[in-house]
Amino acid sequence: CGVIPFLADPNNEVKNTYTLTWSGGGSYTYTPAYEYTIQQPLLQYSSITNQTYTAPSAPATFTRTFTVRNAGDGRLGLFRHSETSGSGLIITGSSGGTVVSSGPNALTLELSGAQFASVGNGDAYLDPGESVTFTVTYQITSCTDLGSAFSLTWGCNSQTCQTVNESGGATVSASGLVPNFLTSGYAPNGNVVVITQESSCYQDAPGGASRVRLRFANVGTGAAYNVALSVFISDYPSDVYRSYMPARIDTSSLVVRIGATIQPRVITSASAGDPTPCFTAPDPVKYLTLQLPLVPAGETLYVEFDHYVCGLEACHGVTRPNIRSIGWSLSYKNACNDSYTASGGSNYRTQFNASLTNTHPGTVSDGQTFNVCVSLGEEPGNYTEYFVGNYVNSGGAPSSTGYYFMWVFQLPPGVVYTGGPVQWIGTQWNDPSITLSWPADNVVVSGSTVTVYFTHAGRPGGWQTAWPTGSFKNSYVCLPVQVVCGTGGTAP
Secondary structure, three states: OOHHHHHOOOOOOOOOOEEEEEOOOEEEEEOOOOOOOOOOOOEEEEEEOOOEEEEOOOOEEEEEEEEEEEOOOOOEOOEEEEEEEOOOEEEEEEEOOEEEEEEOOEEEEEEOHHHHOOOOOOOOOEOOOOEEEEEEEEEEOOOOOOOEEEEEEEEEOOEEEEEEEEEEEEEEOOOOOOOOEEOOOOOOOOOOEEEEEOOOOOOOOHHHOEEEEEEEEEOOOOOEEEEEEEEEEEOOOOOOEOOOOOEEEEEEEEEEEEOOEEEOOOEEEEEOOOOOOOOOOOOOEOEEEEEEOOEOOOOEEEEEEEEEEOOHHHHOOOOOOEOOEEEEEEEEEOOOOOEEEEEEEEEOEEEOOOOEEEEOOOOOOOOOEEEEEEEEOOOOEEEEEEEOOEEEEOOOOOOOOOOEEEEEEEOOOOEEEOOOOOEEEEEEOOEEEEEEEEEOOEEEEEOOEEEEEEEHHHOOOOOOOOOOOOOOOOOEEEEEEEEOOOOOOOOO
């Protein structure tokens, strides 16, 4: 190796010089005209594919093919290629050489006779003018620190005779573009979750399904990658999963869209939650996670499904169950593999087990007619929307007009329904000084049981729900009855 710097100067020569000396102090020196030729290898990277690589997003994988040429006049028995990379560029593999050492951000390969035998004249050397190739594979994991440094070395007698240095790099074209899913501010209800079609009945049957839609508009500057959306049954607060709630998500009805285009439905996990006897489906689901495709900037992701709620008998013992509650959590990444999360939910209908009070005369006589009036202590069904940080009273009737309220009177012996009109008396939801009357649509008598139905058709326009007091709270229904017992006594 020591002669290489000397030979780098073209004016330097390697020759034999002969000197003859004799006694008496005389000498003679002779230098022939010819020079020694010292052959030496000269390595160079003749080409590096993808030396500067641009990926559309991270993570991304690519390969570099290195071609090394012996541009000198001496053959070489082995050399080494070494490289290091930045923290955002991981070295994942190589081929065409023997690995001396490796790590996520460092690699050393040795190329020798095993590789040289397949090039040029097929001997175990990299002869002058011959080239050999090898490949290295990388993964881009972020948008920063993506540089690479390469070097070729050869030597002899434990000395390094030559080092050749090169560099490489990588970039992500979408660097700086940030996705951003809108999770509030939607018109008209300001929330991600909407019920596009609400069932008027609480039952786990085909006629009891409500159609739920979640919408996430990517209003950012970049696409969202690796999108995972968890949807679950909640209570209050609405962004917390509640396994005990008597509701389920029908996975067979699940539809995923980006804009108007239906996407593959990929459910990565699902949970049935606590056992709920009222479910008729063999595989009830209360929590599921979807893996979703890339959502470009400016596009809206929609997830729709049927939602079932058990009948109110499943809510006994719960003063205020939120029986149309859906929660969600969202995770996604930008083009640089940075992570983002969001969560929220909605309580669409709060169901109260309202207290009842009744009034009637304390003493009546045979043949007397009077009213049995029953008053409602709470709003029985509060149609509301709640999402984290805000609470909105939507009020009004359900979106379906097929609902009804049913009052059941169990009359004691000797007391009968007169057949007269039945009214539900309440007040206007935003002005309690205005009295409203809701006439019954149907009264059914079966023995001593009188069932009174109130439907959407007769509901006054100002009869709305509100929190904490609307048209229902303190409203009352009066049933006209008559005493026909003929004998004095006490009746319940």
